[in-house]
Amino acid sequence: MKKLTENEIIESVKKGNHGDFALLIDIYKDRAYSLLKKMLKNEMDAEEALQDAFLKVFNSLNEFRGDSKFSTWFYRIVYNTALTIISSKKRKIIMEMNSVEDHFDLGDEDNKIYAQTENHNEYILQIVDKLPVRNALVIILFYIDGLSLNEISNVLGISIVNAKVLLHRSRNALRNLVLKHNYQEVIL
């Protein structure tokens, strides 16, 4: 059977072949789930948001004209769905959303993670989970989803300069933590 490209799937769904939307879900569900889990910090909420986001995508697919990449349009919907859930639950995360701190005060969390992890790899991955939401999102969109800074700025509704600042500050903060624990000595 011929494998459909992303654009062919979108056109097919627009023409009324609703079953083909399952192919689109299969392509994006894991990435969207990763993003939502980082934002909502809760599996149940992430699952609920994932379903809501895909329903919204399906219902507004006819509005997608292809002016931007589908992934950018899609992540924007996922991001906004998560924001709606966050604002409805008035989480602490809202406060974090505005944070662009250069140094993250992870305090006891850092020491706990350092004590629990066996190597730098594990340590950095766990610390990413503890980053402020927007910093973690930029990292995920840049490294996992391969979005450019321009695309990330469109998804998050911020300027390219701010997207770049968030990415750089996140890396710098992680690097400072690596230096704090002398993990760089691992590399010979």
Add this chain to the structure above:
Amino acid sequence: MKELTNEILNKLIDNELNNSEIDELYHLIKQNNELQGRLKAHQMVDSVLKNLKIESAPENTTELIMAKISANILVKERKNGLFKFFMSLFGIIIILILGFIMFSEPTGQEIIIPQLSSVKNYFGKIFSIFSFPINTKVISIISSAVTVIVLVSGYFIFEQHRAFKNKLNSIL
């Protein structure tokens, strides 16, 4: 290049430095262990982040979302069908009432209002376009036809409703 700034480190990671700038950077850190450590740490972070794993969504995610989409589509179709049915029924009733008013025999006791009379004449002219003799027989034929149409529509609406319920049960 006089010092190793965060900006330069990030530019190096993002391949935004040209060859001469890279040479300059390595020359700068050559004799400085602290700077070498910073560069190593920065590269370590970038390397780990490049290997970030995607978390898998729960197994039945696709099925759940498709079921919700199917249910939404069915509800929309049902609403549209019901709307069309009621609009048709309403239209038929209006036509029947108009027809009854226009072609009913005058009783002699009705109050003649000139404006109503002219409206009646106007519609009478329109209906006279269908120039067939209107009598009790024709009216009973039309009534029978309308009854059959309503019954058939009712049957289809009932079938549609039953199919919708079955689909909904199969989804849930």
